[in-house]
Amino acid sequence: MRHRKSVKQLGRTHAHRKAMFSNMVTSFLKHERIITTKEKGKVLKRISERLITRAKRNIALSAKDESKKLHNKREVMRVIRDRDVVKKLFDDIAPRFKDRNGGYTRIYLLGNRPGDAAEMSLVELVEKSFVEKKTGDGIQEVKKDTKKKEKKEAAKKEPKKEEGKEAKKEPKKEPKKELKKELKKESKKEGKKGKDKKDAKQTKAKKK
CATH class of the missing domain: 1.20.5 (Single alpha-helices involved in coiled-coils or other helix-helix interfaces)
Structure with missing residues (x-):
């Protein structure tokens, strides 16, 4: 009997469920959003928020507490096997949520899937990514998304202007x-x- 057990089985064995959510959390933190079923999305939200909280603990620790930092990293690596994603979690995602106590993700319902009519959902991180720039005054936070868009727009506009100028000159x-x-x-x-x-x-x- 499964009295007082809060884990959703989702019609899978323990090993299958563990491997599935390991892959899902890895791809979710890599791309910062994922489309899945509503029930899987709820479980994914729980697991990913626990991992982000675990990674946030390293921010408060000093350089002397290397053993505790290593312990937190190893606990995360029990779920996420990709070292690049673990690095992103500790260096990029965790600092983003240093002023937020929980609620790092949100779920949008997308309606039913054609075929089996399963309820679909979009799970994504609340805060967008940024890069920390060290300056003389301190650390500045620069959003990645806006900067990339500005560069792309500038690159698109520049050749058009040059072509226009050349056409005017001739x-x-x-x-x-x-x-x-x-x-x-x-x-x-x-x-x-x-x-x-x-x-x-x-x-x-x-x-x-």
């Missing part, structure tokens, strides 16, 4: 002038030919 009147000159030359040649023909006709008429 006026469209020059080819028209050249065409006009060519047409004038041709018309002059035709005029000369016409005169020559008339003169030839007149000379023939006089001879007759």
